Amino acid sequence: MEINNYKYSYIKYFPTQRHQLYIFGGVLLSCLVVVLALTLSTVRTSWFGRASSTTLIPTAISRENSYVFASPIQAAANGTSIIRITVFILNNQGLGVTSQKVELQLSGQADVAPTQPVTDAFGRAYFDLTSSNAGDYTVSAATSGLTLPQTVSISFR
Numbered sequence: 001m002e003i004n005n006y007k008y009s010y011i012k013y014f015p016t017q018r019h020q021l022y023i024f025g026g027v028l029l030s031c032l033v034v035v036l037a038l039t040l041s042t043v044r045t046s047w048f049g050r051a052s053s054t055t056l057i058p059t060a061i062s063r064e065n066s067y068v069f070a071s072p073i074q075a076a077a078n079g080t081s082i083i084r085i086t087v088f089i090l091n092n093q094g095l096g097v098t099s100q101k102v103e104l105q106l107s108g109q110a111d112v113a114p115t116q117p118v119t120d121a122f123g124r125a126y127f128d129l130t131s132s133n134a135g136d137y138t139v140s141a142a143t144s145g146l147t148l149p150q151t152v153s154i155s156f157r
Contacts, residue, residue, distance in 0.1 A: 061097055063148055065090040066123075068141050070152045077156035079111075079132040085152070087141040089123045096123020100143045107138040110156070119143075131156040 066089050075081035085104060089097045101118050102125035110131040119125050129139075133156065140151045 060091055061100070061144060061146055062090055062092045063146055065092065065094055066141075066148050067150050068139065068148060068152050070139065070154050073153070074155045074157060075130075077131050077134040079130055081130065081156075083129045083154050083156075084115075085127040085129060085139055085141075085154075087119075087125045087127075087143075087148070089119050089125070089143055096121065098123065100125075102127075102141055102143045105140045105142060105147070108135055109133060110137060129154070 066087070068085065068087050070083050070085050072083060075083050087102050087104075089100045089102065091097050096119065098119055098121055100123070103117070104112055104127050106112070106129075108131075110129050110133075113128040113130070115126040115128050117125055117127070125141075129137075131137075136153060136155050138151050138153055141148050
C-alpha cells in the first residue's frame with residue numbers, strides 16, 4: 001500500500017510531460033520575442049517604403065526606380081475636371097527620397113496646379129491638371145536636374 005501512496009505523491013508534486021512541454025514552449029517563445037525586439041531596436045528598419053534618411057542610407061535618386069502616373073487618364077476639357085499626376089522619386093533601394101522639388105513637363109497647353117510639388121516621406125509629389133482645350137498630352141517629370149525616363153499620356157475630351 002505504501003508503494004501506491006508513493007506513486008500518487010510523485011505525480012502530485014511533479015508536472016506531467018505535457019505541462020513541461022507547455023512551459024518550455026512559453027520560455028522559448030519569450031526568448032524569441034526578446035531577440036526580435038532587440039534586433040528591431042538596434043537595426044534600421046524600413047516599413048512600407050518610407051523615405052530614406054540622409055545619415056543612414058544614401059539619397060541618390062534612381063531614374064529607373066522613379067515613376068510617374070495619372071488618375072484618371074482622361075477627363076472633360078471644361079477647365080474644371082482634374083487629372084491627378086503623382087510622381088514617385090525613389091532611390092536605388094526603392095525607398096522614397098524626401099524633400100525633392102519636382103517639376104512637370106507637358107507636351108501641350110494645360111493648367112498645372114502644384115498641389116504638393118516637394119516630395120513627402122514616401123517620395124511622392126502631386127499635381128492637378130485641368131484644361132479647356134481638348135487634346136492628348138504627354139507628361140514627364142524632372143527633379144534635381146534629372147528627367148525621369150517614364151512618361152504618361154493623358155487626354156482632355
